[in-house]
Amino acid sequence: MGQESASLKKTNHSGNAKEQPEYGCVPSRFWYSFFGSVIAGGVLKRVFGMRLKTDKKIRDLPGPLVIVGNHPSFIDPAVMGIALKGRPINFVAGEFLFRKKIFGHIITKGGCIPKAQFRNDLRTVRAMMRVLGRGGVLGIFPEGTRFTDGHSIGFENGLASIIKKTGAGVVIFRSHGAYMTWPRWSESSWRRGRITAEFTEVLPAEKVQEMSVDEIHDFMRKALVYNEYEYFSDHPQVFKSRAPASGVQNIANICPRCRKLNTTHVEDGKGDKSLPKEHRRKKNLIVCSACGNRVIMNSRGFFEPAGPEDKSFPDLHEWAEWEKTIYEEEVAKDGFCLTEKVELFKLCNGHDHAKVGEGVLTVKDGVITYEGTECPPESGIVYKKGKPDPKYSGRDISKAAKPVTKTYQASGMKGMLMDYGKFMELFDPREGAYRYVPENRQRLFEIQSVIMAMKDRKCDHR
Template sequence: MLGEKLSFLWRDIFWWWAKIFLGPPLRFFFHIQSEGKRRFPPRGQPAFLLANHTNTVDPFMIADSINRPVRYVVTDEYFRYKISRTLLGWVKGIPKTKNIPDSVTMRILLRAVKRGEIIGVFPEGKRNWDGQTLPLGDTIPRLIKKLKIPAICVRQRGSYLAWPRWSNWPRRGRIIFDFSYLFENPDEVPEDEGEIKRRIEEKLFYSELEDPEVIKHIFTSPTVAEHLELRLWLCPHCLRFFTLKSEKRNLFCTACGARWSFVGNGTFQLNKAGEPLAVGARNFKRYIDWTRWNDAQTMPMLADRKKQGKDTLVSLPAMMWSVPTETGRDRDFELKGDGIATLTPDFRMVFVRSKDGKVLFDTPLTEMKGPGITWNHKFEFFGEDMAYRFTFFGQSAYFWHFLTQELDKSKSKGDLR
């Protein structure tokens, strides 16, 4: 009991130390501005803090804007590295395995509520790739209904462009945190979970690249385009997969020679058209339009390749890791080798190791459990009593996650072929 009290005392000391020494540099670099109602319940009374998730360091920036320690629910990926595990232990982070139910997380969270703490949660469950709030799950509305504690929402504006999901480095921008109460008193919490979810969506839904006040900011960083190919895998001029490459402020196609300059605020300028242009070629001035076209065309173009009788729809160099596991959090991965990850016409992922030509993995995408992306280039998921990781350097790991989502949608509609 004494040890627990001392650990939380250390948490409070460390939290205030971080607020004093890390808060000012963050506020200066990102030009952070807070608006709205930030009056939290007094110490000892629990509350939920809900926010859209667009930036690597947004938990720290949001916490700096309030006067009580926040205990965030954090993906367990960060608990597998010594430095981040130590820091998260100091601030009492709550580990959560992505995309699958986690009873351990729920027990820790309920204990934190009993202690009267502020629980920081990103209801999307992961950082979004395009600055637009992702569909929310049902877990948080269910918890709010059950626990009937105050809930505060903070909608971030400008946070995505300051550090896009596909980028390795932040840029100086202007970030606005808009605080507002979802429910200030327990009596305000509806009994209908659907209504709670609707109100959360109303508070948090936001499309940053369609906000004229945000996109008018011009970024001067010399590397604003680097790693765009982690999100964009289709060239709109030659309609080929995985031919896009980025360099400093430019994005270009290695197949047709098309070249664009990226302004950094979500807009492109065409410098050179591809040769030859494919039938149905497009050009986009806005990143958000390109991503929507990219996503809408992926499955039809893969279906066309299948109709053409191709044995391989897509193949990419990768490294495979795996580990036997009995629980979702037990993932100390072992490298199995480098090779080629292939997408077959029946939407199976096949991995062939380079050194001996051995097939190490062959599984339908529809049988992957809890798929997710960590550190932008790692595609992770669970199989039967196994956890897997495929690392893609220089090309999109998110492509594979996107396919699992699209196949799940087709399966739920009953039109999966």
């Protein structure tokens, strides 16, 4: 049928025909090339200190082409797009981004493809095949979620299967500084530093034809192993922020000295004369409320003990890996059980979430169970930006809520959508995704680590 149309007639929820862009459409010249590359790209380069040069050899490679990169930060598509300026890319992005009315419309027009995290999504596969079928360029971050602790994450071989089926060439893309600039856990947004990037390896289409799916997957998996802290140990760089450690307590939540769980919090080092001058800054101290252990996050994003009796790990990756061993030890104990009070939320209008119930989440023997109440989303309390919409704040959902029990098997989970310090989402094939907000939101990394440890134990015992 030749070049695909940038739009397709679809039916909206009211049943009326409406022109909407098709997922995986040819990227709009206005939204991608002019607004995205020229205007937004120029602003982002200046704000985030991007030092990027377009590689003409990569830009001129014949399609179909798949550009594969790590996913350290929110800004990864912008970094990849700027590095390949002049060659439009169809990016695969998290489905949740498309729930935002204006932003979702813009990125859809720009050719982006929504992907439901950690579960099979036929809609996404069809759109990816559409892009590659017309000889386009697909940009994807196969880890499926941003770095938690500066280290790369494993992924399954679904992408390799698509590459093999379409005969697309593969390019490996690597950035440095995106995680340090805007770490996933940060509550203070981005910090000013420098981002560089390069295309590191090319797997030509001719070579793809000779390889098996497993060989293609193994090539990408090995090429994407990366530790941002290792890189910046060899290439020191300052990242300026008014609150550099704010939010890190949601990952670094076990004290290195007393080993107590969820006792860390962030304090100001500014005005503390016991610290060296260069460390007297706002929100740069991780303090244990149980034993008083203090850890400094320095201007390079690494950790240091604040005093001679304080204990610390050099970086967040080592801290998080140590925490995982503790959770694994706990899970291995007979009768282990984790419980936490939670609020239950459900997507209600395609964009916002509504509180639909309250109850207790229990993690035991590889099963996650919610026991509590649930009302229909239309009877719930709609939240906007984490707070009840004033229109619904006085609503009493207890009258419409009924007792429910929901169960999820850890063994069947590829991962979980997490917003550390805020919420987690669990998916049920019959009822869709539910959002859980724990009473103690600092426990989210603990809950996730426990579930993953249980999953690994189930796999090891098979």
